[in-house]
Amino acid sequence: MDQQSANRPVFAPWNDPNEKPLIRFQNVTKKFGEFIAIDDLTLDIYRREFFALLGPSGCGKTTLMRMLAGFEKPTTGTILLDGQDIAPIPPNRRATNMMFQSYALFPHLSVWDNIAFGLKRSDMPADKIGARVEEMLRLVRLEKFAKRKPHQISGGQRQRVALARSLAKAPKLLLLDEPLGALDKKLRQDTQFELMDIQEKTGTTFVIVTHDQEEAMTVASRVAVMDHGRMIQVDTPDRIYETPNSVYVADFIGDVNIIEGTAAPKGEGMVAIAWAEGQPEIAATPAGQVAKGARVHFAIRPEKVAITTEKPEGRANAIEGAVHDIAYLGNISTYKVEVAGGRMIKAQVANDRRISRRDISWDDRVWLSFTDTAGVVLLS
Amino acid sequence: MNIRRLFLILAPYAWLLVFFLIPFAIVLKIALSDYAISIPPYTPVLDLSAGWDGFKSFLSALDFENFTFLAEDALYYTAYLSSLKIAIISTFLTLLVGYPIAYGMAQAPDEWRPTLMMLVILPFWTSFLIRVYSWMSILSNEGFLNQLLMWTGLTDSSIQILNTNTAVYIGIVYTYLPFMVLPIYSALEKLDGSLIEAAEDLGCSRIQAFWLVTFPLSRPGVIAGSFLVFIPALGEFVIPSLLGGSSTLMIGKVLFEEFFNNRDWPVASAVAVVLLLILIIPIVLFQRNEQKQREADQ
Numbered sequence: 001m002d003q004q005s006a007n008r009p010v011f012a013p014w015n016d017p018n019e020k021p022l023i024r025f026q027n028v029t030k031k032f033g034e035f036i037a038i039d040d041l042t043l044d045i046y047r048r049e050f051f052a053l054l055g056p057s058g059c060g061k062t063t064l065m066r067m068l069a070g071f072e073k074p075t076t077g078t079i080l081l082d083g084q085d086i087a088p089i090p091p092n093r094r095a096t097n098m099m100f101q102s103y104a105l106f107p108h109l110s111v112w113d114n115i116a117f118g119l120k121r122s123d124m125p126a127d128k129i130g131a132r133v134e135e136m137l138r139l140v141r142l143e144k145f146a147k148r149k150p151h152q153i154s155g156g157q158r159q160r161v162a163l164a165r166s167l168a169k170a171p172k173l174l175l176l177d178e179p180l181g182a183l184d185k186k187l188r189q190d191t192q193f194e195l196m197d198i199q200e201k202t203g204t205t206f207v208i209v210t211h212d213q214e215e216a217m218t219v220a221s222r223v224a225v226m227d228h229g230r231m232i233q234v235d236t237p238d239r240i241y242e243t244p245n246s247v248y249v250a251d252f253i254g255d256v257n258i259i260e261g262t263a264a265p266k267g268e269g270m271v272a273i274a275w276a277e278g279q280p281e282i283a284a285t286p287a288g289q290v291a292k293g294a295r296v297h298f299a300i301r302p303e304k305v306a307i308t309t310e311k312p313e314g315r316a317n318a319i320e321g322a323v324h325d326i327a328y329l330g331n332i333s334t335y336k337v338e339v340a341g342g343r344m345i346k347a348q349v350a351n352d353r354r355i356s357r358r359d360i361s362w363d364d365r366v367w368l369s370f371t372d373t374a375g376v377v378l379l380s
Numbered sequence: 381m382n383i384r385r386l387f388l389i390l391a392p393y394a395w396l397l398v399f400f401l402i403p404f405a406i407v408l409k410i411a412l413s414d415y416a417i418s419i420p421p422y423t424p425v426l427d428l429s430a431g432w433d434g435f436k437s438f439l440s441a442l443d444f445e446n447f448t449f450l451a452e453d454a455l456y457y458t459a460y461l462s463s464l465k466i467a468i469i470s471t472f473l474t475l476l477v478g479y480p481i482a483y484g485m486a487q488a489p490d491e492w493r494p495t496l497m498m499l500v501i502l503p504f505w506t507s508f509l510i511r512v513y514s515w516m517s518i519l520s521n522e523g524f525l526n527q528l529l530m531w532t533g534l535t536d537s538s539i540q541i542l543n544t545n546t547a548v549y550i551g552i553v554y555t556y557l558p559f560m561v562l563p564i565y566s567a568l569e570k571l572d573g574s575l576i577e578a579a580e581d582l583g584c585s586r587i588q589a590f591w592l593v594t595f596p597l598s599r600p601g602v603i604a605g606s607f608l609v610f611i612p613a614l615g616e617f618v619i620p621s622l623l624g625g626s627s628t629l630m631i632g633k634v635l636f637e638e639f640f641n642n643r644d645w646p647v648a649s650a651v652a653v654v655l656l657l658i659l660i661i662p663i664v665l666f667q668r669n670e671q672k673q674r675e676a677d678q
Contacts, residue, residue: 071577091580104578107676108596117592121583151676169582 011221013046022047022205028077030063037063039229050199050206052220054213060229061209065175069098097171101178103162105150111161112146118169136164139198156187167202176208180215192218213253225249247378250299257345259298263290271377273298276340283316286377300375302348307335308367309359315369323364337368411649412442422646446650456651462629467613470552474609475602477553478560486568500558512551512622519547543625551619560605567601600673607666615655631655
């Protein structure tokens with residue numbers, strides 16, 4: 001492990017106390033009338049990060065981005081960009097550029113002129129602009145479409161023009177507002193990788209707003225889960241997924257089973273969670289101390305739950321139930337199993353056999369099992 | 381093709397034939413006839429009872445004499461030019477007044493827009509003539525405007541406004557303002573606000589964003605509005621005759637005088653035909669603008 005990290009340094013400036021953040025939100029609050037869009041938010045974003053703001057609509061993620069672009073001013077608190085308070089700087093003087101959700105391409109200008117638009121407003125000499133536009137066109141592979149108007153190209157191409165336009169001025173910070181929302185799933189996935197590629201090539205700091213958790217997980221170096229103007233958790237995608245800090249985050253990201261129960265310490269750093277009358281307690285490993293008798297939520301991902309027809313040997317937890325429903329998704333199947341007290345627990349299994357050879361069917365008695373480290377214990 | 385579709389396609393053409401092409405053919409025919417002291421006041425009159433020979437002699441009696449007359453007499457030529465000048469200047473003035481109104485409407489909060497729209501259309505609820513007459517009482521030497529100017533001390537004595545070209549410009553701008561405001565407003569209203577934000581984000585000041593994005597994108601509305609003002613203003617008759625003075629020369633007024641004062645129907649018709657030919661150019665340009673706009677919207 002040590003040797004590996006010596007050879008290939010892991011990109012994690014947020015763990016380095018000497019690293020200076022590019023953006024620093026300090027106790028930022030934004031109110032629209034009585035409505036609090038951003039609530040006392042403090043956050044650091046580092047250079048070269050691909051930072052995702054994730055949350056349901058109305059959670060304040062777009063407001064946060066618009067404050068970075070300069071279209072909104074914080075009601076209280078300060079936002080520092082490179083150590084400088086950006087509140088008094090109007091959008092046209094900020095070293096940030098934004099890629100709009102609607103792309104906001106100028107319909108009366110060609111692709112070439114759209115990309116050149118920002119450069120012409122800068123102090124770049126005219127002869128350099130052409131070269132820079134060509135470079136951007138190459139980057140997004142649109143050389144052949146330079147003369148076209150935005151309505152003469154496809155949605156995916158428009159999205160790439162918007163990206164090229166916002167990158168052309170080489171901003172310190174690129175803001176992406178739901179950049180892939182209008183694309184269909186296949187194209188979106190391709191574009192996500194393209195975005196990551198471009199981010200790596202240009203070394204620009206990206207802040208992306210999205211409500212698509214899969215997208216955030218795919219592209220981001222860190223994900224911030226927001227709700228009601230607050231940061232609920234800011235962490236790397238794997239930690240957000242594996243160790244959510246709250247029921248909200250666990251529930252928001254991916255699929256999850258949440259079982260409520262009463263915890264009691266048991267042995268070395270373990271707890272036993274009583275969750276239903278007459279059922280064996282769930283053995284789990286909490287991150288911290290859990291007091292005896294505390295109400296807890298036990299969260300476990302469906303793919304970490306195994307499903308068998310016989311009671312498995314040597315698993316820390318095994319719960320019996322009946323198959324209520326099976327969702328067949330091609331590569332995987334999700335089994336909804338009814339256990340004691342009518343509670344449903346989902347188990348997800350890779351379909352490594354053909355469907356005709358599947359040995360579990362509706363209403364079968366089955367055993368669900370998982371290890372004592374598979375789930376997360378969340379204090380209520 | 382079924383009968384219903386055929387009917388739908390033919391109906392507008394039939395309309396055009398009955399209400400435009402046939403009247404135009406009659407006017408053209410009169411323009412090619414000669415003045416006569418009779419009823420109707422021109423000759424020849426088409427008499428189909430005389431058969432084919434009668435028709436042939438009818439055709440041979442038609443000539444372009446009236447058009448040559450128009451070209452020779454400087455009055456008509458000056459009147460056309462003067463109309464053109466007045467129409468162009470007043471179109472430009474209407475644009476100057478109308479654009480800010482349309483822009484303000486488009487920027488207004490959503491709940492205000494129907495009210496503002498109402499205010500723009502409201503003048504149409506009163507007779508056009510009454511509105512022009514009220515301008516006479518505003519602009520006359522003892523009118524409200526002069527009283528106001530003297531009250532504020534801007535002038536000592538009243539200024540002659542009524543019966544000058546200035547009054548004609550005021551009248552045309554006032555009358556045709558809604559035709560300028562509405563197309564521009566509809567173009568501005570469609571404008572996606574994020575385009576302006578994008579322009580600012582890319583380094584434009586507010587004013588630059590207006591000239592580089594807002595104005596070019598509202599251009600179809602500006603063109604449509606300008607034609608909607610220019611076309612009727614060119615042939616305008618009521619405003620110059622009521623608000624303008626004896627020196628105000630407009631072709632619509634000349635046409636009226638030829639027709640009713642001189643009772644020279646052939647010359648009046650020739651004036652009308654030439655006016656129509658002049659108007660065809662802006663009308664075709666206008667249609668092309670609309671067509672382009674429709675294509676861009678798709």
